[in-house]
Amino acid sequence: MTPLLEVDQLKVEFSTKDGIVHAVDGVSLHIEQGKTLGLVGESGSGKSVTGLTVMGLTRGRGADIVGEARFDGRDLVSMGSDELRTLRGNDVAMIFQDPLSSLHPYYKIGRQLAEAYRTHHPKASRAEARDRSAEMLDLVGISDARARLDAYPHEFSGGMRQRTMIAMALINEPRLLIADEPTTALDVTVQAQILELISRLQDELGMAVIMITHDLGVVAELADDVAVMYAGRIVEYGPTETIFAAPQHPYTWGLLGSIPRLTTPRDEPLLPIPGRPPSLINRPSGCHFHPRCPYVQPSHREIDPMLEPIPGEPGKVACLLTVEERRALWARLRDGATPDEARAAVLGQVAPA
């Protein structure tokens, strides 16, 4: 089956006073009808820009976009603005992180929903749009939907607002929903509800979802596949079970290690990944992750790894260590060793090379 969305070597660069920002540096991914892809990474990894670029929302803001993003076979990158607008909010929709600031403070909820509907159904009457809006609010689990149409965003709770955003995004039954950190700004309890809602709606509407997040926990529940991004690139790609059971990239190990688990003893410290995300203007030489990698070798500072399939596994990884090395390291880490211990045991190095 042809993928619903195929992104092919997408590059997005911004010219700034300080230099060129390589926000997205050759990203390729695909997603099939009805499936969920998790796009994971720290802030600055390029995950949001990827999502925005697919929607065409980075156009004209000083961005230099190269590559393709084929939706149903049609390339969104080179498509004309007017044509793209007929798809945006219609076949492809996006929801964002902060629902309070993402809704217009001066207009009623009902009006904003109706606008989303009538933009793509220009012949619909006011009453129809209103009915549809109430229907959507109901669908996302907001009680007393019709009365709520006359409320203002600031009168809703955070959870209700995100539900409203979802309602607005789905009002035209898109085939692809891009969700950019939809739960980050919400309470933990509400997070679960929203994720569950997205999952349910996905089933009901047969929608594909790209879930952009920095939180692997979110991805574990929902995604069929996961792409891990670092410094504008995908460094690991594969089915969710594989990513969690047998991750291949040291960065992914770091992400997994830094998740608090219920089973982890209380007094054991979390292991954050040391260092900071790199500058997207002056990226490190060789493997962009090397300054933070506990297992770095001298050659890693010169050679830039490509994203390649892993022999014997369903996923892909961009790393210069061998498969065997990586499997061994992961085995140690999973058993509770620290990165230093794992490195000493597997690579025989007391300190990073």
Next chain:
Amino acid sequence: MTERSQPKEKKSGMRRFQLAVIMLALCGLVVGLTACGSKDDGGGGGSSTPAKSTSSAAGGSGAISNGGGADVAPSKDQKRGGTLNVISAEGWEHLDPGQSYFQIDYVVVYATHRPLYSFTPTSPTKPVPDLAEGAPDISPDGKTVTVKLKQGLKWSPPLNRTITSDDVKYAFERDFNPNVPNGYATSYFPIVGSDKSKGGPISGIETPDDNTIVFHLTSDFGGTFAQALTLPGTAPVPREIAEKFDKKSPSKYDSDPTSQAFSGPYMIDSYSAGRQVTLVRNPNWDAKTDVRPAYADKIVWKAGGEPNVVARQVLNSPDLLMADGPPAPVLKTAYETKKDQLSISPLGSYYAALNTTVPPFDNVDLRRAVVAAADREAYLLARGGKLVGQVATHFIGPEIPGFKESGGAEGFGFDFLKNPRGDMAVATKYMKAAGYPSGKYTGNENVLIVGSNSDPGPKEMQIVQAGLEKLGFKTTIKAVPQQTMYSKFCGYVKAKVNVCPTAGWLEDFPDPYAMLYVPFSGKAIVPVNNSNWAELNDPAINDAMDKAAQITEQGPRIKAWAAVNKMIVAAAPAIPEIWSSNALVKGSQVKGVLDTWNDDWNLSFSSVG
């Protein structure tokens, strides 16, 4: 109130710099363009120095001939009919003949009311009987003055009745009413009982019949009183109309001037305070009884606006008459390119008063030294140069009888006034005579100089200061608004100000009494609103003035006053600065005829062409 977002205007450092540069450049432009554009309030008009008479060359006293090129003398070929259009930057203060005391007000009042006597463009220094039938009859002791009125003059509609001596009597009564009030009545009308009348009947005025009025004066003031009968406060006012207004405080008689009754060739038809007044012919005015030709059928006068703009509008028009003076830049333009639309005529004088009662200037030799050291030409330049007057050497200006008798422009020849740029040698001589052998002041007094803070006040104060510092004085300058200067400093005896360099005097009528008495007689000193800023109180001079005031015959009167002038100059109570001239501009076609004693247009003599 809950939150509300505020707009943020972010300026980067670069923007601030750009802003500063542009502001500097524009400030330069503004200063250049508007430097002298501010209202010239030295020329009378809106300040509290009322502007009075000047006489022109026709007065035969060697006066400056009209410095402008406009033909402002009456002629026989003037056009009759049409509408005169007058414009001014200032508005009127009072169009009530009893209250009006300003140059611009007079222009309207003299066209609509007839005082007992008038100065006219054809007789600028000798009063002509107006409401009166002939010259006043002054008793030999100077204490009784009898005036006979013309027969059969009528009031304007709707009053319509004949004007009687009782109307003149009431005019005087209300002049002394605190509700009105009149600004010069106490100076020039010393009538028996007037100090107690407070608006009621004055015992010293009798009206034996409808056409005769007799004034009993408290002293032998008759000779000067006769000259003062040209003031508008002597124009008749009908009791039955004005009385109810005069009962209110302040009197509302001039709130709506259209409700007045008029004796002159014109009536006020409409009035909007500070904006517009229109005059139409008074159908009951009898031309045969009046020297006024009254050419125009209608007069429309609009007031208000920016003086530069108004003056330019007048110069560019065929038909406008500007009733107040043009500001300096426009005056210059008119002088250079449109001289035939410009009239320059002498009016009043300016001097720097030295307080004779307070040290250090209570010493006459010290004062003479100061006068000798003064650069009087600098004052002329500060006020605008030769277009605005000439350097003075005494206190009677060229438009007033007595100028020639005082030596004309040269003056009496005192050594401390010989050099208009000052003479340090002479100054030193007087310093020594005053008790300072080094020629420089060594005392402790700090000289307080107070002047107006608007142009040319600050410049004049600096000139005085420079002159004083050359003689070793320590000085302090205080610049205040003009009104404040009059009421709280220079005109306020208790303030003990040493020098008031922006002193000026405009004669109320072209007679040397009106020029010299109030500024220099010790008897005229009052604690508040004082006009004898030098507080000169020399018994010999006071006496000489009183004697000269009572002379009725013109020739000896003028000679006596010239002698008084000499005594005053010798006492050095002030540095004579300039005899000033006033300029007026007019449109290219209109024929404006000048009242030299008021230095403004005479609407009853002007015509559209």
Next chain:
Amino acid sequence: MGRYIIRRLLWVVFLLLVVSAVTFVIFYTLPSGDPAALRAGKSPDPSVIADIRHSLGLDRPVYVQYWLYLKQIVLHFDFGFSYQNSQPVRQQIFERLPATASLAIGAVVVWMLVALPIGVVSAVRSRSIVDRLSMGGALIAISAPVYWLALVALYLFSSDIGVIHIFKGAGSYVPFSDSPSQWFSSLLLPWLVLAASFAAFYARLLRSNLLETLSEDYIRTARAKGLSERTVIWRHAMRSAVTPIVTILGLDIGILLGGTILTETVFNIPGIGRLGYEAIINSDLSVIQGTVLFGAFFIVVANLLVDIAYAFLDPRVTYS
């Protein structure tokens, strides 16, 4: 909301009382003219001045005078009598109010018509040549003093003293009731001059508000919905960007109604500003008081109206 309005109205009254008291005090304590002495003329007898002072009621204690003044206003709506012009103050002010209002409101219309498109274009095409030229020009217009600009405008464009004869010259104002067409043509140049610096200010303000608004998240949402850029700008961005401008506009109108002295003077428009200025020069207390009170009234009421309007414009704002 009702209680809020009532509280604010009480505050208005209180403020006006304070303003009138302060004006009274300033006039009497700072050195300026003495109305009685001014009316008394040259070198008057002290008894004459005393008589005049008594007849004007100026010899009573300041607080008595103030009390009487207030009584007159509250009971008879009588603002006193002008010493200089011998006219009732109320009459003068009401006669001149239409002229000031004509000038102010007309200028508001002109400057908003100019500022809106310039502000929007500059924001939407920010950093382009159009943007830089407009904002640079705006900076100059803001910096130019009104008085100077008015004179220059007359010297260049008026039909009587100008170089190019386009507009009517100074002094040509007539009330609307006299001749609507002359009223209009006499106000064109004054409107343009008065509007110049305001238009520039509002264009810059709108531009910066709009730029900020365009970077808000809900604009991104609007675009994500597939709305056309024009809809995004006019229905979403402008709606937010304009709200603070309404506030400032209301206040500016209030201030202008109190009198636009410089413009009125140069163009000889008989308005309240000029009246107040002349009153100050002539130490005419009642007129000064009257114009100050009216000016304060307009500003305070404008403030109130703007706050109320804000509650309607921004649903997040509530008053209790």
